[in-house]
Amino acid sequence: MxxxxxxxxxxxxxxxxxxxxxxxxxxxxxxxxxxxxxxxxxxxxxxxxxxxxxxxxxxxxxxxTEPTVLAPRSLQRRVSRPAARFAVAASVALAGVVGWYSWQSQPADAGLVAQVVPAPSAQLQQVADGSQLYLDAHQDGAVGDGLTRVGLSQPVAQGVR
Amino acid sequence: MTTMSDRELDQQLVERAQRGEKRAFDLLVSKYQRRLSRLLSRFIRDSADIEDVTQEAFVKAYRALPSFRGESAFYTWLYRIGINTAKNFLTSAGRRPVVSAEYEDEDGDTLDMASQVPDYHTPEAEMMNQQILAAVNAAVARLPEELRTAISLREMEGLSYEEIAEAMNCPIGTVRSRIFRAREAIATELRPLLDTAKNKRW
CATH class of the missing domain: 1.10.10 (Arc Repressor Mutant, subunit A)
Known part of the structure; x- marks a missing residue:
């Protein structure tokens, strides 16, 4: 070894x-x-x-003593099948809404956000990726990276692999 | 057979760390800490300061990890963080980076301190460096010749296993095993010294 x-x-x-x-x-x-x-x-x-x-x-x-960093999977991972693409698009929309909601309402509870985002399939990785761009563009506001990133990235840990 | 390149290996470790596996980040620290400090030593003189800034740079890198996308190699990204951390350190310590404007590039981002290579380390650190170096050199000198040649071609000349196999006229599997046995032998001789250092430190 x-x-x-x-x-x-x-x-x-x-x-x-x-x-x-x-x-x-x-x-x-x-x-x-x-x-x-x-x-x-x-x-x-x-x-x-x-x-x-x-x-x-x-x-x-x-x-x-630091919070564990969790980041979206790398952007290079592509989704090839059309059905998967559709699923991703739908999930991105949902995650976007959830992300927007959490940003708007400022619940200081990352766990809650993580629960709200469903983790039905491996494609969720793509959700984190796609929506991250969206979130990056919208998080000048009060809720920091921490909350949205943790929330949306959570399922990645349970994804493929 | 495709093999995993060094850059891919780093990327894998980064991705594991990004998924919350802190141990993977420790491995990157282990791998790059000496190279990073060496870079920092070009513009920070005191070796204790170098060590502090090295440490701080790694912590900053960890915090910034979610934003690392693998567009550059991990170590170039890390070096950039290291350089910025050093700049901040020098500024806050009231020591204007000994760089004057003429050493900065257009975006004021490069600290080329080649002109004033300090090598002004504390005696203890310097002694430890010397001891490690002496132990490694002595261990290499004691290696059987074919192990010494293999590890030297790899580490000093940067040759691939295939190139070493050609140079030494032996199968690649033999090269692989010789390099490993060389490392093991050197590590065995180095270990007592490193253990002493660890005890002194704590």
Missing amino acids: KENLSALMDGELADKDAEPLIKRLAGDAELQSAWQEFHLIGDALRGASLLSVDVRSEVSSTLA
Whole structure:
């Protein structure tokens, strides 16, 4: 497994092996320290001058107190089937309404918004994507990114994958 | 067989972090912290300050992560945040960025500090750097030759496995295994030093 990690770091691991390894990396302390050590070694061999810098624990303890960021899936993901496109269009409209509603009425409850947005299918990812543009254009107002983003992005976490 | 490029790997980690997996972001910190500090050292002198600004830049990057769309590589985006964080630091510390106007580009966005490379780190940090470097070099020197050649061609010359296989006249699978064994051997020798450093720190 560590040999796969080494190859992954070099851009030499097959896609099909890379995906499960990345997934596994998140929960495997041994792989994580190998990742840290291997990168440190690479930097040392390339003559980097600041090898002693290590802010991992400071950063992660600061982040532990932060709200978790949730963002829409990347825009590149496309929907190909016409039926799916229709579903997306409909969902975008709905999400738009919900987003607009939450923006208008300023309920300071992200959980509520998350519940209002239904999560019927994987296409919901697209909802988050599409409506984000809409929301980006409309959120100069009082309700910050946090609320609308959290609300609309929630289902993404449960989507495909 | 398509392999996952470095940029794709970063993008995957970013997307996982964007979906709420903080651990994925830790991995990016792990990977880029030394490179980012090295960049920052071009315009911040004190090594403790460099470390603080590095830390702050990563926290800012995490907060800004929802807006990262993968149009640029993750690290160029991170470096930009790092440079802005450094500018703010220098301004608030009352130290006008030692850059004078002539070093700024039209949008005033580039800090090219090449002219005053400071290398003015605190003795402890400097000592630690030296120790890590010495340990890595010593470990590399002790490697069997074929491992040493493979890891050097990879890390110093940036060759692909295929190119290394050609240069060393061996199968790609052998290259892959040699590079891994080299890393393991070096890591094993490095570990006691890193553990000591961690204990000192805390």
